Amino acid sequence: MGDGSRLPVIDFGNMVAGVLEGIGMDPGRLRGDLAARFLDARAEVEARRRAGEMGFFDLPGDRPLAAETRHVADTCARECDALVVIGIGGSALGAAALRDALLPPLWNELDDKARNHAPTLHILDNPDPDTVSALLACLHPARTLFNVVSKSGTTAETMAQFLVVWRWLESTLGAEKARIHFLFTTSPERGTLHELATRYQIPTLPIPETVGGRFSVLSPVGLLPAAAAGIDIEALLAGAAAMAQRCSTLELAANPAGTLATLLHAAHTEMGAPVQVFMPYADRLGGLAYWVQQLWAESLGKAVDRTGRRVETGPTPVPAFGAADQHSILQLLMEGPRDKVVVFLGREAPGEDVTIPAPFPDTPDLAYLGGHTLFGLLDRERRATAEALRREGRMNMTIMVDRVDAHSLGALFMLFQIAVVYAGALYGVDPLDQPGVELGKVLTRGLMGRSGYEIPSIPPPDPRWRV
Numbered sequence: 487m488g489d490g491s492r493l494p495v496i497d498f499g500n501m502v503a504g505v506l507e508g509i510g511m512d513p514g515r516l517r518g519d520l521a522a523r524f525l526d527a528r529a530e531v532e533a534r535r536r537a538g539e540m541g542f543f544d545l546p547g548d549r550p551l552a553a554e555t556r557h558v559a560d561t562c563a564r565e566c567d568a569l570v571v572i573g574i575g576g577s578a579l580g581a582a583a584l585r586d587a588l589l590p591p592l593w594n595e596l597d598d599k600a601r602n603h604a605p606t607l608h609i610l611d612n613p614d615p616d617t618v619s620a621l622l623a624c625l626h627p628a629r630t631l632f633n634v635v636s637k638s639g640t641t642a643e644t645m646a647q648f649l650v651v652w653r654w655l656e657s658t659l660g661a662e663k664a665r666i667h668f669l670f671t672t673s674p675e676r677g678t679l680h681e682l683a684t685r686y687q688i689p690t691l692p693i694p695e696t697v698g699g700r701f702s703v704l705s706p707v708g709l710l711p712a713a714a715a716g717i718d719i720e721a722l723l724a725g726a727a728a729m730a731q732r733c734s735t736l737e738l739a740a741n742p743a744g745t746l747a748t749l750l751h752a753a754h755t756e757m758g759a760p761v762q763v764f765m766p767y768a769d770r771l772g773g774l775a776y777w778v779q780q781l782w783a784e785s786l787g788k789a790v791d792r793t794g795r796r797v798e799t800g801p802t803p804v805p806a807f808g809a810a811d812q813h814s815i816l817q818l819l820m821e822g823p824r825d826k827v828v829v830f831l832g833r834e835a836p837g838e839d840v841t842i843p844a845p846f847p848d849t850p851d852l853a854y855l856g857g858h859t860l861f862g863l864l865d866r867e868r869r870a871t872a873e874a875l876r877r878e879g880r881m882n883m884t885i886m887v888d889r890v891d892a893h894s895l896g897a898l899f900m901l902f903q904i905a906v907v908y909a910g911a912l913y914g915v916d917p918l919d920q921p922g923v924e925l926g927k928v929l930t931r932g933l934m935g936r937s938g939y940e941i942p943s944i945p946p947p948d949p950r951w952r953v
């Protein structure tokens with residue numbers, strides 16, 4: 487790779503027969519039937535990619551788009567103290583993952599100098615009035631930029647918050663000035679935001695038509711807030727490109743995305759483990775775990791397969807956080823139903839470490855901790871938990887990065903995106919659509935009184951069934 491950065495490594499030993507106590511997958515299959523199955527899946531993905539349906543593969547190489555985003559981000563960083571992303575689902579979770587992983591903890595609490603004069607970064611996804619009011623009460627309207635992110639430009643939660651903010655800016659700054667506090671990230675060709683941007687000369691950044699919401703983190707959706715806050719988007723894209731290159735091989739055993747998708751699919755469909763627990767042992771990777779959950783759930787949970795046959799399939803992705811959730815979900819993972827695979831995410835080194843002092847050498851419950859570091863404890867807990875699961879015959883694997891930095895995060899984003907489209911092909915479903923969320927959206931529009939969406943009323947709660 488030339489820049490000295492190592493790509494994430496997947497250790498799947500604890501899925502393998504002979505390592506995993508009692509059960510496990512025959513590793514020879516990675517060069518046998520699983521390899522053949524993977525080749526079919528990969529061929530399907532490549533065909534769709536060539537047909538222009540999977541634009542996320544091309545984002546790391548789209549230099550003009552990255553340059554345009556950087557230019558707008560630089561202006562934003564110069565001219566505002568606070569950047570607020572308004573978006574939901576795929577239009578918010580990538581930015582949140584980037585913020586958690588790559589900005590110093592407590593970023594918004596730091597003073598201007600400690601933030602290197604970059605803006606604070608806020609994300610409004612849920613239209614909860616308590617959250618929205620509390621945030622607006624803290625912001626200086628004249629020094630804030632609102633980045634409204636919606637590919638469709640019709641998402642109710644995002645549009646409602648946009649309208650609230652528009653009126654708030656109008657009432658505090660006046661109608662003429664309000665519009666200069668917006669930046670839209672949306673479809674370059676269609677949709678309400680696109681039309682409003684034209685009408686009010688609001689700057690926009692494009693979400694390429696071939697890039698779906700949950701595959702958009704490496705487009706301006708994620709890059710704009712990242713770059714504005716000072717994250718190295720070049721390293722992010724380089725990590726993604728390097729992972730895409732690594733995953734271009736036809737050889738399953740050398741292809742990390744193929745291996746991840748194939749093992750998780752086989753664990754579900756052959757070994758009774760549909761639940762996939764994504765468990766980072768790094769607070770910085772918490773946002774990534776939620777991003778993976780959405781990517782996995784919306785891409786793979788499908789009623790029909792690609793031939794139209796009813797299948798009602800898909801794994802259940804669950805985020806968990808080590809070591810805190812060792813005191814929560816671990817009991818279930820160790821002794822509950824054998825229907826889960828745990829995917830640990832670990833790092834070789836933290837950003838900073840803290841030595842544990844030894845002020846009580848005569849107290850055995852405390853003395854053994856002294857002289858270690860907090861990272862040493864956390865990481866040993868990860869290893870101990872993986873080993874405990876192995877001894878109980880509970881499938882698990884570990885994805886390790888050297889450090890949580892822009893390069894490794896870009897690589898992880900690309901790894902999971904490629905893995906999920908392979909997994910879609912293995913399940914036989916379309917990982918790019920999400921028809922299941924439409925009915926709820928249509929009913930909501932009806933309940934909000936939108937013309938054309940009239941619905942027979944939802945029955946009121948029946949007192950017989952209330953307690």
Ligand code: PA5
Nearest residue numbers: 575576577636637638641699700
């Ligand atoms: O992955 C997806 O497509 C969804 O999660 C969308 O990102 C989400 O529904 C928001 O859609 P939009 O960007 O159109 O507002």
